[in-house]
Amino acid sequence: MTQLDVSNLQDKVPVTQKILRLLQKVVAQTMEHEGISRPLQLSLVLVDNATIQELNSKYRGIDAPTDVLSFALLDEERETIPCLGEEPEVLGEIIISLEKAREQAREYGHSLEREVCFLTVHGLLHLLGYDHETEEERKLMNHKEEEILSTVGLSR
Structure with missing residues (x-):
């Protein structure tokens, strides 16, 4: 099971209990969808546009706000030993701009959730190794995203 730690470091967009419950669900569904059952820990940090712009500039050389950044901390190349009573391995950190998410939700005509x-x-x-550099990769990621979201009632 994946332990999800959510930190809200912004005050511009309210974070409801509904959002927090849905986040737990989509993380669990993503891991199940990908067949990952070993104990992992994931950090999700909710920020504003100014904070994500600073991070985007520092780590990607793009001086503009973005919607999401992922930072992998677990090296999937190394062999892992199943945790028996130990702390879960840290998979990584996802940083989301709630301001950007709100803008995009309005633009796309769906809910903030x-x-x-x-x-x-x-x-x-991304933390699990997927990317969208090519059209084929983009289609695969998009298909997986929509499949997972539909399992929690968030299809388009």
Whole structure:
């Protein structure tokens, strides 16, 4: 089971209990969808546009706000030993701008909950090794995102 730690470091967009419950669900569904059952820990940090712009500039060289950033901490190349009574391994950190998520939800005509969950699944798939550099990769990621979101009632 994946332990999800959510930190809200912004005060511009309210974080409801509904959002927090949905985040737990989509993380669990993503891990189940990908067949991952070993204990892992994931950090999700909710920030504003100014904070994510600073991080985007520092780590990607793009001086503009973005919606989501993922930072992998677990090296999937190394062999892991199943944790028996130990702390779960840390998979990584996903950072989401709630301001950007709210903007995009309005632009796409769906709820903030759906957008935040979409960005969480997107970031988590990156941590699990998926990318969208090619059209084929983009289609695969998009298909997985939509499958996972539909399992929690957040399909388009």
